[in-house]
Amino acid sequence: MQSQDAAQLRAPVSHAAVGAVVDVEQAGAALVEHYPRLARLAYLVLPPGLGRSRRVLTAHALTQRALPRGRGKMPSIPAQSSGRDGDPGYAFVRLQVVRTALEAGLPLRRTGWPKRAQLPPLLPQVWGLRLFPRSGGADELALDQRLAALTGPARAAYVLRGLERLPDTDVRRVLTAAGVEYPDSALAEANGIPAQYGLLGSPEFDPCSLQARPTDLMRRRQHTRAAIAAAAALAVCGVLVTLPGGGWGPDGAAAPAYAQNPAAEAALDPGRLVRVAPTAWKSAARTDFSVWPARGALTGDSALLRRALAVWARPGEQVRVSATPGTQTGGPAGPPQLLYAGEVDTARVVILYDGLRIARYAEPTSGEAGAALDFARVDGATGASASALVLGRSDGNVRYLTAPWVTKAAERDLLKPGAGAMDLDLTGGVTAPLGSPALRPGTCTSWNVLQLTGPSGTQLSTDLGELVPAHLTTGRPGQAHETSGDAALRTWAPYACSLSASRAAGVSSVNAWSYADQELPEAGGRASWVCTRAETWRGEGTLSLAQFHTPGGQYGAVAAKGADVTACGPRDPHVLAGVLWKSGRGSWYLLAAGGKDTASVRATGGISASARGNLLSVRTKQGAQAELTGTLGDGSSLSGLN
Incomplete structure (x- = not known):
């Protein structure tokens, strides 16, 4: 079995082949946020022949080493459809976990140095205890036995399909980037196991929820004297290292200080x-x-x-x-x-x-x-944008430290504007834990936000995976107001899930602006157009999304988006976007809308049409493409958002 694994593995793809570039900080944030899932992925891909205890420690070691050293940029594999909402940082660390887990299953060669993943991990280590996941049922045991019979690449293919919900195209890309020479063979081999993907989430395969048992007690007694002698020698060395003059023990995990700088030392004085x-x-x-x-x-x-x-x-x-x-x-x-x-x-x-x-x-x-x-x-933060900080995240929840002027905290589901808010305990400025949408995997079925009340009223903020939650507002750019009334909450409800597009981007606030309503052809009802714009602390990296919501639909659809554009912002409170819409009778239409100050709209290219006012509706065919332009009331031109 191991020789088959080795035959399928080759050198990882070069940097030129992988395309996109990922900030190391972005990869680090993804690793911390999704650590339990990545450790489970490593545990499942590792060969079961390692034994459950070593497999647990190796899974944690490989996951912790997935973050590259340094603080530059690292190559990423091509974008995938389901990689934790398209996060390239997560896709990168997932690739490192899969690659090293496959390497750990290769046999040692007589010539050449072994790969790091093939050796027992130096860290983490647990002395005197054996750690292993909780036992599952008969179905989990049977699945584990079937996975053990697969080659490493086939096991990785099965896990990427089931745990990560990746389509075969993306599985093939990940395996290729991880060094698998014949990914199609791995996929074909994985097809021989029934698709019991729900069992992959069982505690049987969770290396973060463990049981402990003692190791060989008799052998430990035999080595006690040697351990005492080694500990005594180590203690003497520790005393010498921490003597005054050059020790860095009080500095914890800090790197050693090689030069004395009075100003820097003063900044380190508690x-x-x-x-x-x-x-x-x-x-x-x-x-x-x-x-x-x-x-x-x-x-x-x-x-x-x-x-x-x-x-x-x-x-x-x-x-x-x-x-x-x-x-x-x-x-x-x-x-x-x-x-x-x-x-x-x-x-x-x-x-x-x-x-x-x-x-x-x-x-x-x-x-x-x-x-x-x-x-x-947080430069320039004041009022609502300086009202809360993230204290910590665990088990899918987040705790906040609130400003001293906050008198009340509550949790609200932005997808359900009529459901009301649930009060949160506020002790010493610290909130009780509430569900974080930034930590929730899978389909967006809710979007919990933090509601704070103070002297200036009520405001909403949302966790986007950063230290400072993003402030949510509604209204025309330059005249935005708090998301506190029923109308403002209804405006946000269909578009809450689109906030995931702004995760880990340094966002300070997100505004939702309902800029147009449009009657749909063939008595299809009345649709609404909303522009959501995410502003960042650094000024650049803004994201504007024009979204289209039809009557009866729960979610809005992104019709157009623009990065680093002024459209739909305070400097340029104008927007124009279009979408292809299919009627209940099967007919296709190009629908376009601009703000109320748009005097005319024109479509060119694959569709030629124009209309006075801010709305355009013309019958077309599926897949047609057009370029939108508009004219404002003062005669200036307006380009479609894209």
Whole structure:
């Protein structure tokens, strides 16, 4: 079986063949967000002959090594239809997991160095215990036995089909990029197993939900004396390393400091952290992060604060660093402001603010591995955009730290405007956990948002996988208002799922503007046109979506989109878009709409038609293409959004 695996594997494809480029920060964010799913993928692809305990540790090791070193850009495989909503960062780390899991199943050769994945993992390690997933039923056992009989590429094909829900075209692309020479043969071999894809989500195959049993106790007793002697020697070395003068133990997971810089050292002094009075916001001219007081039970833990500052200044190789696009990750220029220090779920969290960025440091409450450092750009944040920060995410939920002026928090499903809001406990500015749409896999059936109430009223924000939730508004660009009334909530409802297009893009706010209504031909009812525009903290990278919603439909359809355009924004509050629509009788029409200040609309190319006013409706055929132009009331021209 192993020789067949080796015969199907070749060298991974070159960078020139893979096309798109992925930021390492984007890949890191995808790895952290989807870690349990990636670890399950590695566990299923690994050969069962490794044994369940080693298979668990190897799955975690391969998943943790999927993130490349450095902070540049890495090549990605071509876009796929189902890769966690098309996230190229997730597609990249998934490819690394599949590739190394296939390499781990190859036999060792007598000549040449073994691949890293073929060796037992150095980390993670668990001493004195054997870890393995919870046992499933007879169906899971039978499926595991069938998977064990497959070659590695065929096992990967089956898992990508079932766990990732990829069509065969995308499975073939992933296998090819992972180094499989004959992906069609792997797919054909995988066809020999019944499609019991639902069983792949069983606890039987979950390396993150484990049982523990002791190892060989007699053998452990025989080696106790040797272990004590080794520990004593290690302790002596540890004392020497941490002697005053050159030690970096107090700096936690930070890299060693090779040069003494007085200004930099001052920024790392917990005693110099800026701390704001709890009532400062009441008399301040601005309601932004600079008036947030320090909260949390660990604000007096100088050792924790020192580690957070040191890791910010010089993160070590084991620290997972992520940043929203356009955010610098360098150390603070001076002592930052402390916003929070406390325990959140299973981590100690410190949140700092330097006037331009939010930095979130997290370390596990037990152990010394797994520190993370996240950055978000927040220059210009005030009012609603400075009302909440993400404290932590776990088990599909998110916790927020709210501004001191927030008096009430609630959770609302944006897809159900009439369902009302569910109150959330708010203790010390920290919300109870609520479901995060950024962490939810699969079909969009709900979109939970955070509803906050304060002196200026009620506002909505949504988690898009970053430190700062995006503020949701409605109304004509330049005159947008809060999404708080019934009409505003109904405007957002059909388009909530389109927010996934703005995940991990550094988005500060998203506005939904209902710019036109149109009577459909053949008495099809009345459709609505809405433009949703995502603004970013850095100014560039904006995304405008023109969406079309027919009566009776639950979701809107994206008719056109534009990246880094002024259309549908405060600088250019105009939009024109079109869509091919099929009537109930089977006839096809080109429908187009502009804002109410559009004087005429014209279609050229595959369809030639024009109309006065802001609406166009003309009968055509399926697949027809046209270019849209319009004229505004002042005589200026308007191009279609694309």
